[in-house]
Structure formats: C-alpha cells, structure tokens
Amino acid sequence: MKKLLSLTLALLIAMSVMMLPASADEKVTIQLWIQPWDTFQQEWMNDWVEVYNDESENVRVEVTFVPDSAWAEKLKAAQADRKTPDVYCVNLSNIAKEAALGAIQPLDTYLDESFFDDLQDNFKAAASKDGHYYAYPYQVEAGQVLYYRKDLFEAAGLDPETPPTTWDEVIEYAQKLTNKYTFGYQLNTADGDIAWTSYGMQYNFNGGYCITENWDKANVNNDNYRALLNVFKTMHDLGIVPDAALSNPFHVQPVCEGSVAMMCAGSWNFQLIKDDYPEVVDLIGVAPAPTRDGDYTNVSSAMGGWSLAVDGASTHPKEAAEFIGWLLGGDPEIMLDFCTRAGFGKCSVRKSVSAAVAENEELSSNSWLVTLMDKIVPYGVLEPAFPWDISLEVGQAINRVVVFGQDIDAALAEAETNINNYIELNHTAGTNPSYKGE
Amino acid sequence: MSKESFLSQKRAVQYTAYLLVLPAVLLLIIFNITPILYTLRMSFYEWSFYKDITFIGWDNYRVIVYDKRFWQSILVGFEFTFWNMSISMILAFIIALSIRYMNRSAASVTKVFVYIPTIIAGTIVSYIFGFMYNYRYGILNTVIDFFGIRPQTWTTGPSTAMFSIVLPSIWQAVGVKTLIFLAGMNEISPTYYEAAALDGAGRFKQMWYITFPCLRNVSVYLLVTGAVAAMQMWDLSNFITGGGPQGMTTTPVLYIYNRFRNDDYLGPSLASALLLAIVLGCISWVVFKTVSSDKNIDG
Numbered sequence: 001m002k003k004l005l006s007l008t009l010a011l012l013i014a015m016s017v018m019m020l021p022a023s024a025d026e027k028v029t030i031q032l033w034i035q036p037w038d039t040f041q042q043e044w045m046n047d048w049v050e051v052y053n054d055e056s057e058n059v060r061v062e063v064t065f066v067p068d069s070a071w072a073e074k075l076k077a078a079q080a081d082r083k084t085p086d087v088y089c090v091n092l093s094n095i096a097k098e099a100a101l102g103a104i105q106p107l108d109t110y111l112d113e114s115f116f117d118d119l120q121d122n123f124k125a126a127a128s129k130d131g132h133y134y135a136y137p138y139q140v141e142a143g144q145v146l147y148y149r150k151d152l153f154e155a156a157g158l159d160p161e162t163p164p165t166t167w168d169e170v171i172e173y174a175q176k177l178t179n180k181y182t183f184g185y186q187l188n189t190a191d192g193d194i195a196w197t198s199y200g201m202q203y204n205f206n207g208g209y210c211i212t213e214n215w216d217k218a219n220v221n222n223d224n225y226r227a228l229l230n231v232f233k234t235m236h237d238l239g240i241v242p243d244a245a246l247s248n249p250f251h252v253q254p255v256c257e258g259s260v261a262m263m264c265a266g267s268w269n270f271q272l273i274k275d276d277y278p279e280v281v282d283l284i285g286v287a288p289a290p291t292r293d294g295d296y297t298n299v300s301s302a303m304g305g306w307s308l309a310v311d312g313a314s315t316h317p318k319e320a321a322e323f324i325g326w327l328l329g330g331d332p333e334i335m336l337d338f339c340t341r342a343g344f345g346k347c348s349v350r351k352s353v354s355a356a357v358a359e360n361e362e363l364s365s366n367s368w369l370v371t372l373m374d375k376i377v378p379y380g381v382l383e384p385a386f387p388w389d390i391s392l393e394v395g396q397a398i399n400r401v402v403v404f405g406q407d408i409d410a411a412l413a414e415a416e417t418n419i420n421n422y423i424e425l426n427h428t429a430g431t432n433p434s435y436k437g438e
Numbered sequence: 439m440s441k442e443s444f445l446s447q448k449r450a451v452q453y454t455a456y457l458l459v460l461p462a463v464l465l466l467i468i469f470n471i472t473p474i475l476y477t478l479r480m481s482f483y484e485w486s487f488y489k490d491i492t493f494i495g496w497d498n499y500r501v502i503v504y505d506k507r508f509w510q511s512i513l514v515g516f517e518f519t520f521w522n523m524s525i526s527m528i529l530a531f532i533i534a535l536s537i538r539y540m541n542r543s544a545a546s547v548t549k550v551f552v553y554i555p556t557i558i559a560g561t562i563v564s565y566i567f568g569f570m571y572n573y574r575y576g577i578l579n580t581v582i583d584f585f586g587i588r589p590q591t592w593t594t595g596p597s598t599a600m601f602s603i604v605l606p607s608i609w610q611a612v613g614v615k616t617l618i619f620l621a622g623m624n625e626i627s628p629t630y631y632e633a634a635a636l637d638g639a640g641r642f643k644q645m646w647y648i649t650f651p652c653l654r655n656v657s658v659y660l661l662v663t664g665a666v667a668a669m670q671m672w673d674l675s676n677f678i679t680g681g682g683p684q685g686m687t688t689t690p691v692l693y694i695y696n697r698f699r700n701d702d703y704l705g706p707s708l709a710s711a712l713l714l715a716i717v718l719g720c721i722s723w724v725v726f727k728t729v730s731s732d733k734n735i736d737g
Contacts, residue, residue, distance in 0.1 A: 072699040079487035101702055102488035189594055191682045244573035244591040259574070312488045388700050396684055403683060404596060418506075425501050 027060040028319050031085035033075070035306075036065035040271060040341040048327060048334055059319045061087075079103075084311045086320040090135050092126050092305040093385040096433035099134040104309040106132040110321035115329035123349040126382055127307060129433055136328045137349040138335065139342070140305035142267040142376045143383065144200040144289040147252045151283045152177055152261040163262075163287040165294035167231045170262065174240040177261040184240040186247075186254055186263040187232060189402075193249040194232075195395030197264070199302035199383050201228060202394065204291045209384045210394050211419060216429035218419035220394065221412045227292065229401050229408045236402045256280050264289045266304070267372055270345030286368040288375045296375050303380035305349070332356060344369045347377050387428060393418050474715075481708040498705035499713070508710055510685050511693035512717055514600075518689060519668040521604045522611060527660065529608065530615030531653075535645065537616070538623055549617065556613035564677035567606040568593070571678070593679045599687050603674040611668075615660055622656035623649060662725050666718055690714045 032049070036042045042065055049061045064085070066074050078084045090098055098104045108116070109132075116124060116133050123137045150160035156176045164170040174184025188194050202209055206224040211217065235241045246254040252269045254260035256277035274281055288296035308328060310320040327334060332352040339348050344363060348354050357363055357373075364370065384391065397415040400406040406414075423429055481498055485491040502508050533552060537545045555563070570576050571592040579589040592602045630648045639647070672691035675681055681688035681696070688696070694714065697707040 073695075076487075076698065097702070101486055103486075189591070190680055191684065192680060242573065243589070244594055246574050399683055403594070421504070421506075425504055 027056070027058055028316050030059055030061045030087060030316060030320050030323055032061055032063045032308075032323075033066050033085040033088040034063065034308075035068050035071055035089055037068075038268065038271065038342070039275075041338075044338050044341050048337075052323065052326060059316075059323065061323055079313075082313065084313055086311055086314040086316055087308055087324060088311060089306045090309045091383075092123070092137055092140070092303075092307055093383045095127055095135045095307060095309070096129045097385055098309065099129040099132075100431075100433045102312045104134050105312050105314070105317055106134055107136060107310060107321050107324065108133045110318045111325045111329070115325045118329065118332075118350045118352050120349055120351055120354070122382075123305075125434075126305075135307035135309035136324050137305055137307040138328045138338070139346040140303050140349055140377070141346045142200075142301040142372060142380055143197065143304050144264045144301040145267050145269075145372065145376060146262060146264050146287040146289050147255045147269065148262040148285050148287070149255055149258060149280075149283055150285050152182060152258065153285075156261075160285060163285055164290050165288075165296070167290050167292065169294075170290050171231075171234060171238065171240065174235065174262065175238060178240045182258060183242050183246075183254075183260050184262065185235060186245055186260040187235060187241045188249045189243070189245045189399070190249075191392060191395040191399055193245065193395070194398050195388075195391040195393075196383070197249050198228075198394065198398075199391075200289055200300055200380070203302060203381050204299045209386070210415075211386055211390055211423070213432065214430055214435050215386050215423065215432045217423065218416040220397070220419060221416040225394075225397075225412055226408055229398055229411065232398050233401050233408065252284075253277075255284065267345040267347070267376070268342070270368055270372075271341070271343030272345075274343055286371050288371065297379050299379055299381055301376050301380045302383045303377065304383050345372070347372070385434065386432070387422070387426070389422055390419050390428075393422075477708050478712060481705060481712055484703050484705055486703050494705070498709040501706045502710045502713060507685055507688070508690075508693060508713070511688045511690045512714075514686065514688055515669045515690045515717075517600065518604060518607070518671065518687075519665050521600070522607045522668045522671075523661065523664050525604070526608045526611040526615055526664070527657070530612050530619050530660075533612065533616045534619035534623055535649070537620055549620075552616050553613040555610045558610070560610070560671075560673035561677060563606045563610060564674050567602070567674075568678050571602055594683050596683055596686060599679050599683055603671075603678055603687055606674055606678070607668070607671060611664065615664065618656060618660060619653065622653045626652045658725070662722055665721055665725060669714075669718055669721065690717070 034041075034045060045063055045065075049063050053060050075084070075088065090104060095104070099106075111133075115136070116127075119127065119137065123140070124133075127133050127135050127137055146163060148163050153160040153163075153173075156173075158173055158176060164173050170185060177184035188197050199209070202225075205228045206219065206222070208219060210220040210225070212219050236243075242260070246259055250266065250268070251272060252263060252265045253276075255263055256273060270286075273284060288300040291298055291300050308324045310317050310324070314320050329350075332350065335348055335350055335353045336356050339346060339353060339357060344357065344366070345368075348357065354373075357369075393415045397411040400411045400414070401408055480491075482493060482495060483491040484494045484497070533548070537548050540548060570578055573579060573589055573591060576592070578592060583589055590598060592598045626649065630652070631644055634644045634648060669689070670691050671689055672695055675687040675689050675692050676695070679687040681692050690710075691714070694707055694710045697710060698704065701707060
C-alpha cells in the first residue's frame with residue numbers, strides 16, 4: 001500500500017512538472033510550410049533556416065516541404081484542425097484574396113516599412129491590400145517563355161537566331177520543322193494545363209483575361225478569343241503538334257530530347273535544363289513567347305510567383321513576421337543566393353538584388369537571362385486571381401474545338417454561358433479584392 | 439419455472455444483449471451519426487476557417503443543384519459503375535467457376551494472383567496504369583505502334599478516357615468478387631448437381647439452373663456493395679485522367695474533392711456530399727427492390 005502511494009505521488013509530481021509553463025529560456029518554434037518546387041529551393045531554404053536558427057536566441061524555425069499535389073488538402077485539413085503553420089507560401093495572385101478571407105495577417109504590424117521599400121513597385125501592389133502588406137514575395141517567374149532547338153532550326157533551313165515572334169510564324173516554322181521524329185511545336189492538351197499555361201496568350205490576344213476586371217461577367221465571346229482558339233485548332237489540324245503533350249506543362253523535356261522543336265514553358269526551366277540536360281544547353285534558344293502582332297512589349301507572358309505570409313491564426317505572428325523579414329527583406333545576399341541557385345530563371349522582386357544581378361558581368365552576358373530580364377519580365381502581367389473554375393472554362397473551350405470538333409463560335413458561347421452561370425451562382429461579381437474601380 | 443422467474447430471466451437476457459450491442463452503437467453514433475448531423479447543420483452556413491459562420495439557408499444546395507458539373511459527375515458515376523460492375527461481376531463469376539474445377543494447388547495459386555490487385559492502393563494502381571497509357575513511352579502505344587496503328591491519347595481522348603479508368607478498377611475489383619462468388623459456390627449443396635447430372639443436365643445447364651439461382655443472395659450483396667464502392671471511386675480518375683476530358687471522368691467524389699480543394703468556403707462541398715449520400719441511398723434502394731434476396735430452400 002505504501003509503495004502504491006509513493007508511486008502515485010511520484011507520478012503526480014512528474015505530471016505537474018511537465019505541465020509547468022515553458023521557461024523563458026525555451027525557444028519559440030515557428031512552423032514553416034513551403035512547396036518544394038525544385039531541389040535547389042529546398043537546399044536554399046534548409047541552409048538559410050539553419051543560419052537563422054543558429055543566430056536567433058529566441059526563435060527556432062522548422063521547415064516542412066509539402067508537395068504541390070498535396071498542398072491544398074493538407075493546408076485545409078490543418079486549418080480545420082486549427083494546426084496551421086505559422087508561415088506558409090501564398091501564390092502572388094492570391095495574396096489579396098487570402099487577406100480578404102482573414103487567412104493571412106498584415107506583416108507591417110510587426111515589420112518596419114523599410115523592409116518593403118526595396119520591393120519593386122508592381123510587387124508592392126501585389127503584396128498589399130487596403131494599405132497593408134500581407135505577404136513578402138520571394139520569387140517571380142515568367143510562365144511562358146519560348147524554348148527552341150537551334151540545331152533543328154538549322155537542319156530545317158531556318159535561321160537559329162531568328163525565332164518566331166508571331167503565332168503565324170510559329171505555324172509556318174513548325175510546318176518546316178515537323179518530320180517523322182520531331183513535332184514542330186508542343187501545345188498542352190489537358191483542360192487544366194491549357195487553362196493556366198495560356199494566361200499570357202489570353203492577355204496578349206484579349207487585352208485582359210476571360211472575365212471583366214470586376215469579375216461580374218465573362219469576357220470571352222469575342223474576336224480576340226476566336227483568333228486565339230483558331231491558333232490551337234490550326235496547329236492541331238496541320239499535325240504539327242502531338243495529339244497528347246509529350247511532357248507535363250512544367251518541363252521542356254521534349255525540346256531537350258529533340259522530339260519537339262519549339263514549346264513555351266516557364267522560366268524555371270533555365271536551371272532544370274542545366275541540371276538535367278547540360279549537353280543541350282548551347283543548342284537551346286530562348287525568346288519571348290510569340291504574340292499576336294510580334295510585339296513582345298504587349299504582354300507575352302503571365303508572371304507567376306510566390307510569397308511568404310503569416311497565418312491568420314498564428315499564435316506567434318511577431319516572431320513569424322520577423323523571420324520573413326530577415327529571410328526575404330533583409331540582407332540582399334540571401335535572395336541573391338536564391339536567384340543564383342535558380343540559374344536566374346526565377347527573378348528577384350527586390351531592386352537591390354536585381355541591381356546586383358545586373359552588375360554581374362557574367363550574368364549580363366547570359367543570353368537567356370538578358371532575354372528574360374529585358375524582354376519578358378518588364379512586360380509581364382500577374383496571373384489571375386479569380387476562381388479556377390472560370391480559368392478552366394477556357395481550357396475546356398479550346399479542347400472542345402480541338403478534340404471534339406466543336407465550332408469555335410459555339411465553344412466560346414458555351415464558355416461564356418458557363419462562366420456567367422458560375423459568377424451568378426457563386427456570387428463572384430464584385431469580389432475582386434484588387435479591383436480599384438473604373 | 440414460475441412466470442415471474444421466466445420474465446425476469448428474459449429481461450436479463452435482453453439487458454445483456456443491449457449491453458453487448460452498446461459499444462458498437464456508441465461507435466456508430468460517435469463516428470457516423472454525429473458527423474453526418476454536424477455536416478447537415480454546417481451545410482446551411484457559409485463558413486471558412488477564419489471568419490464567423492453565417493447562416494445562408496439553402497444557398498449551398500442551390501449552388502450545387504444548379505451546377506451542371508455536379509449532375510454530370512453523377513452521370514459519370516453511373517456510367518463508371520455500370521461498366522465496372524457488369525464486367526467485373528461476369529469476370530469474377532467465370533474465374534470463380536474455373537477455380538472450382540482446378541486442382542488444389544492451381545486453385546490456391548490462382549486465388550492469390552487474382553486477389554493481389556485488391557490490396558494495392560488506388561494511387562499506386564493509378565501510377566502503374568498511367569505509365570502504361572503514356573502517349574510516348576507507354577506499353578500500349580508501343581504495342582499498337584508496332585502494328586502500324588497511330589498512338590492513342592488513352593487518358594484524354596473522349597472515346598478512351600472512361601475505359602482508361604474502368605480497366606484498372608476492374609483489375610482491382612475482380613479479386614474480392616471472385617473469392618466471395620467462390621465461397622458462395624462452395625456453399626451450394628452438391629446433391630443439386632448430382633441430381634441434375636442424373637437427369638442428363640450438362641455443365642452449362644447446371645450453371646444456369648443451379649449455380650446462378652443459388653448465388654442470388656451473394657450477387658445482391660456484391661451488387662450493392664460494389665455499386666456503392668464504384669460510385670465513390672475518385673483516385674483513379676484524379677491521378678489518371680484528372681477528371682477530364684471535359685469532366686467526362688469526374689466522378690462524384692472527385693467533384694466533391696475538387697470543390698473542397700478549390701473553394702474558399704466549405705459549405706458547397708458539404709452540400710454536395712450530402713446530396714451524393716442521397717443518390718447512393720437511392721441506388722441501394724433500387725438494387726434491393728429489383729434484385730431481392732431469397733431464402734435458400736434448404737436454409
């Protein structure tokens with residue numbers, strides 16, 4: 001009996017000790033979730049988080065890499081369970097929407113304005129809502145860059161230093177480049193892939209996206225989209241593109257392997273090509289994506305990008321914001337290291353980092369980088385923030401024409417009806433958080 | 439035994455029975471009924487995880503009912519279930535019948551190989567078949583190219599996308615059905631077959647007039663459970679076809695999954711889940727009404 005009493009007492013004491021509040025010496029742990037787009041990105045994040053953890057006396061950051069395919073459901077499940085990370089990555093286009101939902105909280109509550117002064121102006125606008133900064137961008141990439149094989153151009157009698165600038169030229173070149181072993185061009189073929197990889201093309205043809213700025217009605221049933229759909233139809237009818245895309249929409253693998261002579265894909269491929277296909281780096285040319293009239297200053301690409309934000313329910317917002325400020329808005333060397341590891345296919349959003357890149361003689365002679373920084377990024381537009389179902393309607397309209405043989409007018413009329421129905425059912429009109437009125 | 443003693447004993451037995459059933463009932467209430475009731479309540483609210491919930495009545499249901507993609511997904515579910523059930527039931531029956539006539543070692547090996555696909559996760563199956571369907575490197579296009587046929591867009595073609603997900607689902611579904619059919623066949627009294635043989639009935643007539651009718655109860659069970667499981671399939675269409683083309687392979691659960699993943703507010707996905715539950719309940723009711731189970735004559 002005495003033994004039992006002693007044991008019980010010991011257990012009670014042990015439990016009460018465990019329940020004591022943490023001492024002041026214990027560090028605050030910040031959970032950071034981020035998508036591991038590239039190997040270098042994981043290494044970069046791990047390296048600099050380690051530095052931060054070593055330097056910080058009060059805060060410890062723990063990184064979790066969550067694949068894109070599992071991101072939405074993992075984050076939603078965490079939100080439902082009230083176990084969200086303190087910091088996570090938010091797509092640039094979604095910052096205003098997430099802020100409106102209360103999912104992220106203002107950074108400038110805890111960070112001095114000076115952290116944001118170095119941001120380039122267009123990214124200041126993307127990161128803010130109602131006068132507050134809600135996230136800090138860390139990378140921007142062009143979604144549509146033309147990659148082409150110079151050696152295949154030469155073999156087809158085309159000038160390897162003169163890539164096509166219009167879609168009519170793409171069709172003309174692709175007809176010469178297509179043979180038994182190679183397609184002249186690759187288009188994406190899944191509804192969703194077409195939808196987002198054609199953002200730049202849509203904006204170029206239509207002077208805007210498929211709905212109005214105020215998100216109150218469709219803007220798709222017009223001659224601009226008819227011309228756009230006609231490009232897809234013509235390329236498929238001529239047999240100069242494969243029936244199914246030979247790769248996922250992220251990678252220029254078919255161009256690297258020579259099974260496709262030209263394709264548009266993101267600027268993130270700069271480093272991927274160097275890593276996976278170093279033997280063809282000198283054979284690949286990079287140019288702005290073709291436009292309707294050949295003028296690359298008239299938007300050839302949509303710009304995608306990511307930022308870090310503090311979760312709306314974080315219990316350590318100050319520490320989380322300070323970490324973001326240190327990593328992304330502090331010493332330019334950190335972001336310069338990021339851009340370097342990315343092969344400069346991911347652009348900096350900070351003036352100081354861009355200036356450092358421009359001063360680097362080796363980089364300023366890199367034709368890929370020069371093309372990206374001089375001809376694509378300055379004229380890019382942010383990817384849209386309206387609901388994905390609306391974007392998908394464009395991809396489906398294109399496939400109805402290409403795969404199902406539907407008439408272009410009928411396809412666009414159906415897309416217009418579907419988009420307007422969605423807007424009405426889901427009360428989307430007027431909800432664009434970035435809309436500033438007429 | 440007096441009447442009071444008998445009633446007391448009967449009550450004791452009843453109480454014991456209730457006590458034994460109580461844990462299962464509690465689990466059912468906690469993990470089934472309570473979530474359903476909570477889902478029903480929350481389906482009338484506009485709610486996200488960061489704002490206060492707002493009662494909006496039937497608005498979430500209105501969004502779903504007027505969304506043609508929801509009804510398209512129901513029809514896709516019906517089509518998928520039809521192909522999955524009809525082919526897998528017939529195949530499973532044939533395989534089970536064949537196993538009955540094999541020697542013991544051959545039957546054991548066959549049962550193992552038939553059942554293996556059942557225990558492979560749907561995600562893995564999706565990737566295996568995805569590789570096979572690959573336009574450039576897939577084995578299917580390699581084989582047909584050898585015969586001079588143009589490579590097919592198996593997962594994005596309007597005429598092939600549905601079968602690109604039906605095929606792996608049959609591969610997975612046949613195993614369990616085969617073993618259950620086999621168990622049912624083994625329960626059929628051999629005297630029926632002996633009597634039929636004496637009357638001159640061949641194997642086909644024995645199958646038609648004895649095996650089929652005696653497997654009615656087993657078939658009803660497989661029909662109901664198989665149909666409900668098929669209607670709830672989502673992983674094959676998510677990973678193989680992405681639900682396309684044009685939503686032609688977006689099953690109901692994939693529709694709900696996409697809504698949950700993409701929507702800012704969660705109410706519509708709850709409403710669609712409840713509406714799907716009603717549809718599944720109707721399926722079960724139709725199956726039971728159409729193919730009612732029978733008591734075995736000797737049972």
